[in-house]
Amino acid sequence: MISASAIIPHPNRILIIQFKYLGDAVFITPALQALQAQYPSAEIHLLVSQDVAPMFEHVSWITKIWVLPRKRGKSTFFESWPVIKKIRNCNFDLSIDFVGNDRGALLSLLIHAKYRIAPLEKKPNLLRKFAYTKVIPTERLPISWVKRHFEMLKLSLNTPIPPNLKMLIASDPLCEDQAEDILKGHTVICHVGTSQQKKEWPIQKWRELYVLAKNSGYQLAFSAGPNEREQGILTELKKQEPDIFLLPPLLGLKMYLAVLKQSRVVISGDTGPLHFAAGLGVKIIGLFGTTDSVLRAAPIYDKSEAILSKPCKCVGRESKFVTCQKKQSCMDSINASDVFKMLKEYG
Numbered sequence: 001m002i003s004a005s006a007i008i009p010h011p012n013r014i015l016i017i018q019f020k021y022l023g024d025a026v027f028i029t030p031a032l033q034a035l036q037a038q039y040p041s042a043e044i045h046l047l048v049s050q051d052v053a054p055m056f057e058h059v060s061w062i063t064k065i066w067v068l069p070r071k072r073g074k075s076t077f078f079e080s081w082p083v084i085k086k087i088r089n090c091n092f093d094l095s096i097d098f099v100g101n102d103r104g105a106l107l108s109l110l111i112h113a114k115y116r117i118a119p120l121e122k123k124p125n126l127l128r129k130f131a132y133t134k135v136i137p138t139e140r141l142p143i144s145w146v147k148r149h150f151e152m153l154k155l156s157l158n159t160p161i162p163p164n165l166k167m168l169i170a171s172d173p174l175c176e177d178q179a180e181d182i183l184k185g186h187t188v189i190c191h192v193g194t195s196q197q198k199k200e201w202p203i204q205k206w207r208e209l210y211v212l213a214k215n216s217g218y219q220l221a222f223s224a225g226p227n228e229r230e231q232g233i234l235t236e237l238k239k240q241e242p243d244i245f246l247l248p249p250l251l252g253l254k255m256y257l258a259v260l261k262q263s264r265v266v267i268s269g270d271t272g273p274l275h276f277a278a279g280l281g282v283k284i285i286g287l288f289g290t291t292d293s294v295l296r297a298a299p300i301y302d303k304s305e306a307i308l309s310k311p312c313k314c315v316g317r318e319s320k321f322v323t324c325q326k327k328q329s330c331m332d333s334i335n336a337s338d339v340f341k342m343l344k345e346y347g
Contacts, residue, residue: 006065008115008134011093013043015066015113018052018105022253024145025052025274027300028098029059030165031149036061038159047087047107054254054275058170068107089113096156097132098149105131117156119148143295167300169279175258182255183262186221186245188213188343189277191268192237193223193230201269201287201331203233207240208336209267213343214243221263223247223273265346267339269331271297278305285342289330307342309333 014035018028025048036044043063047054057065066087068080084107092113097104100118102125108116109131120128120135131143136155141148146167171179190209194200206222212236213220222237224230226249234246251259257276260266264278269287277284278301286301288294289309309330 008094011039011042011115013045013090013092013094014039015045015047015090015095015111016093016094017047017097017104017107018099018163019049019101019107020099022052023274023277024271026055026167026169026279027145028149029168030146030209030280031098032062033155033168034150034153034159034161035157037162038157045087045090045092051253054172054252055169055257055279058172059168060170065291084110084204096152098152100128100132100135100138102127108132117152119152120230132260144300145297146300149259167275167279169257169276171257171261171280172254175255176288179255179258179262181252182221182259183221183307185246186219187264188218188220189223189247189260189263189266189268189273190220191266191270191273192233193227193267194270195225196290197274197328198228199269199290199293199331200233201334202329203237205332205334205336205339206237210237210241212336212340216344218342219245221245221247224249225270226250237266265343267343269293275300283346285339287331287334287339289334304342304345307334307338 016028016032018025032044040157044061045064045066046062047066050069053065053067056062066083068083088111092111095108095111095113097108097118098119104118105128108118115134116132118132119138119141121138127329134156140155141151150161188284190206193205200332210220222234222244224234231249233268238244238246247259257280258278260273260282261280263282265283266273266286267285268274271293274286284305286306287305288297310333311346
């Protein structure tokens with residue numbers, strides 16, 4: 001293994017490997033822009049799972065997107081092997097795995113770029129030890145994901161970080177007309193569900209926001225993830241406020257990105273839609289409560305884009321619970337009037 005201080009020559013072809021949650025994939029885009037600025041003549045390729053690919057397909061400075069199938073709980077190695085062989089034959093000078101999990105380690109080893117960089121935990125398994133030629137100990141990296149990726153580049157490649165870099169993805173321009181038809185003139189999207197119940201803003205708060213916005217002439221559209229629990233939130237909200245407008249539940253990522261792009265503001269406690277919207281250049285209002293969101297996601301946004309709850313108690317043993325165990329959850333402490341005030345400030 002090459003030490004972290006070793007010098008890597010100017011690469012002509014760079015492969016970025018990113019296998020993590022859907023919304024978190026957006027976090028790598030500021031780092032990719034910094035790499036492009038550092039190596040303007042280099043090809044930048046991106047290797048992601050097939051469910052992530054649509055957010056990068058129309059980013060002009062990414063040379064090529066390589067896609068691997070992904071089925072939760074099932075091995076897809078034999079389906080992936082033909083793609084891996086093609087990538088290996090590209091003879092990459094440098095690969096950067098921003099996550100450093102087992103899947104990324106195996107891919108890094110098989111693709112076998114000359115230099116292979118990743119973050120590494122204190123006690124790595126054998127695969128992760130031998131997969132990379134250059135590692136950055138995670139204890140040297142910030143918790144916030146965007147800052148973490150920047151620090152990785154700085155420590156491994158001496159990458160200068162240009163000022164004011166933001167997350168950047170793109171929607172499919174061919175979907176614009178259909179996206180407008182789906183929104184039907186509604187300019188503010190409220191995404192009410194999240195992957196973790198304790199991160200959800202209570203239905204009553206969404207209802208209060210809807211009434212405040214409606215009375216001031218705002219056109220709100222409500223969305224949630226396609227699973228039964230999140231759709232149930234929309235069903236209950238519709239019972240309480242029959243006039244609310246709901247987005248279809250099964251748009252697919254490509255169309256969902258196009259719909260977000262057509263909106264003016266996105267409000268959510270779910271980091272996925274927030275990161276998508278921010279990457280598309282749409283204004284956001286993030287509702288952050290749990291410790292993980294405050295430390296890893298909220299630092300990306302400035303004070304005009306995020307509302308934090310009262311101090312979160314979902315730490316230690318309680319962080320493992322699906323729902324908050326306190327009498328008043330952290331998310332419940334965020335007032336609809338404060339969210340509406342921020343919405344009005346956007347004009």
